[in-house]
Amino acid sequence: MTQSAEVPEPPRLDLGGLRRRGWTGDLTFRAILSTLTLGITVVLGVMMVESFISASPVYQKFGIIGFITGSTWAPSFTVYGAWAFIYGTFLTSLIALVIAVPVSVLIALLLTELAPARLRAPLGIAVDLLAAVPSVVYGLWGLLVLVPAMRPLEQAIAGTLGRVVPFFGPPTPGSSYFAAGVILAVMIVPIVSAVTREVFASTPRLQREAVLALGGTRWDVARTVTLPIGRAGLLAAVVLGLGRAMGETIAVTMVIGNSDNIGKSIFSPGFTLASVIANEFNEATETLHPEALIALGTVLLVMSVLVNGAAIAIRNRFTGGSRSGF
Amino acid sequence: MASDAVVVFAPTSRWRRRKANLFAFLAAFAFVLALIPLVAVFGYIFVNGIHSLLSVDFLIQDPPADLSATGGGVRNALIGTLEMTGLASLIAVPIGLAVAIFAIEVGGGLARGARFLIDVLAGLPSIVVGIFVYASVVVTQGHFSGLAGSLALAIVMLPVVTVSAEEILRLTPRPIAEGARALGLARWRAVLSVFVPIGLSGIVTGILLGVSRAIGETAPLIFTSLGNNFFTLDINQPMQALPLLIYRNALNSGFATARDRAFGAALLLIIIVFGFNLVGRWLTARRRLAGSSR
Numbered sequence: 275m276t277q278s279a280e281v282p283e284p285p286r287l288d289l290g291g292l293r294r295r296g297w298t299g300d301l302t303f304r305a306i307l308s309t310l311t312l313g314i315t316v317v318l319g320v321m322m323v324e325s326f327i328s329a330s331p332v333y334q335k336f337g338i339i340g341f342i343t344g345s346t347w348a349p350s351f352t353v354y355g356a357w358a359f360i361y362g363t364f365l366t367s368l369i370a371l372v373i374a375v376p377v378s379v380l381i382a383l384l385l386t387e388l389a390p391a392r393l394r395a396p397l398g399i400a401v402d403l404l405a406a407v408p409s410v411v412y413g414l415w416g417l418l419v420l421v422p423a424m425r426p427l428e429q430a431i432a433g434t435l436g437r438v439v440p441f442f443g444p445p446t447p448g449s450s451y452f453a454a455g456v457i458l459a460v461m462i463v464p465i466v467s468a469v470t471r472e473v474f475a476s477t478p479r480l481q482r483e484a485v486l487a488l489g490g491t492r493w494d495v496a497r498t499v500t501l502p503i504g505r506a507g508l509l510a511a512v513v514l515g516l517g518r519a520m521g522e523t524i525a526v527t528m529v530i531g532n533s534d535n536i537g538k539s540i541f542s543p544g545f546t547l548a549s550v551i552a553n554e555f556n557e558a559t560e561t562l563h564p565e566a567l568i569a570l571g572t573v574l575l576v577m578s579v580l581v582n583g584a585a586i587a588i589r590n591r592f593t594g595g596s597r598s599g600f
Numbered sequence: 601m602a603s604d605a606v607v608v609f610a611p612t613s614r615w616r617r618r619k620a621n622l623f624a625f626l627a628a629f630a631f632v633l634a635l636i637p638l639v640a641v642f643g644y645i646f647v648n649g650i651h652s653l654l655s656v657d658f659l660i661q662d663p664p665a666d667l668s669a670t671g672g673g674v675r676n677a678l679i680g681t682l683e684m685t686g687l688a689s690l691i692a693v694p695i696g697l698a699v700a701i702f703a704i705e706v707g708g709g710l711a712r713g714a715r716f717l718i719d720v721l722a723g724l725p726s727i728v729v730g731i732f733v734y735a736s737v738v739v740t741q742g743h744f745s746g747l748a749g750s751l752a753l754a755i756v757m758l759p760v761v762t763v764s765a766e767e768i769l770r771l772t773p774r775p776i777a778e779g780a781r782a783l784g785l786a787r788w789r790a791v792l793s794v795f796v797p798i799g800l801s802g803i804v805t806g807i808l809l810g811v812s813r814a815i816g817e818t819a820p821l822i823f824t825s826l827g828n829n830f831f832t833l834d835i836n837q838p839m840q841a842l843p844l845l846i847y848r849n850a851l852n853s854g855f856a857t858a859r860d861r862a863f864g865a866a867l868l869l870i871i872i873v874f875g876f877n878l879v880g881r882w883l884t885a886r887r888r889l890a891g892s893s894r
Binding site: 467 | 710755877
């Protein structure tokens, strides 16, 4: 505006016109944006509340604690407890993490430290494509190929280690917590390795080169620079993978064997929260059965918000810290 | 640090070189191990599904009411998938872009709240999204419908679209943003005719990745569109989708006919999903290449 003193009048008039037109335009633009943003926020909020309202009869009957810790799920007797499914969710996710995390870390190191620069992008896309395969397709393959193929392995472990530790004991029908964990591992490798890769790629180049200049090998670089600096980010990736594994539904439903009871062994059939909802929902005709399944959904909702919140918090702290450190 | 380093890196010995080689071998092994399922799944589905897909009837006929019966195709599921995903995109893309632009251009409490909600949504199991829509839409309407299914898929797509669009728009080069201001452009003009066109390929990539995720979803549809065995275009009726058809037929995989139908539909679904996914990635990769050659 101060410039207009040096400029003749016409531009000044024009500027005024522009500003007024822009002003109404901006106001409309802002109104549209805020309406849509407010709208979606309200709609999502209402949907969450509606879910809790639908589940409330079950919470009233058994109590929140009672429902979560109840280990009996017997729709025909109108008894509902979520514990067997919470157990199944954690057990399968844990198996998945034990398998997927080392593999993902090694892949991330391969793609940041070892592979020729030209190959890194295509190899990375190949891993990303694992995440593009629909869950139901993994389930179909798991049901018809993976489960039968793993039965001998399960029998071998159950016949040896299982004699001493009941947790690895028989029976081994094939469909099991273990089979679900293996399928989940395949499905979370892309997310865990993608986040880990990003973390590793952001470690300072100078330090890596210094290690190489001192005569260190690639392994020394990983051991002394990449892994220690990337530790927090790696933790975020693991927690993110846990969140993903907890919520996977269809593939797990197709290989976990579907049992309402807590399986004594890792090779027993069972259920996760997500898979019991998917499996029983369309046949839920008993009293309170649909409500109880929705209540399981709210438990899963709270669990995944907590886990993902933790992952975001760790990541923010990590990126915040490294930003100020640079 | 320096004294540490001297201790750490003892003179290169055979042992140390071996350790480095072992590390490289393990990393390559992990990569191959992770890709085995991808190749195995794709190969298995391709070998078993290709003969169904090669017959035209498979695409233009509906499945039999009894899943164990022979013949029939997946027309209703294919059309249902396309219709529901299309409607979901019509809902999710404008809203997703609006939230992204709002978060960048306006900001404030509402923007933070909405972005937080989207972040929560991004990590939410899709089955929980299905329950949301069931508890609010299906219960209110009193019946399952393709509309409810579309809404669920839209909510699944929304975070993918918003997060990628916001990331891209934040990358608008500062000189260009300042140039737009200096030309006296109103903010809405600057956003719509400068920032969005610059980031267009990235935004489209986000949309295509969102679509490819929504198309493959089964879990949210179980509670919303339910699926059926007839052909319908009516968005108010229960509607079949490819993932639902695969799921139901796979559960009856004792019957060879049901199993074959599942394989054919799975191959079709993989082709569609990978198509969207790869085209989306190619758009961004192309832009990056063009950028580096300039």
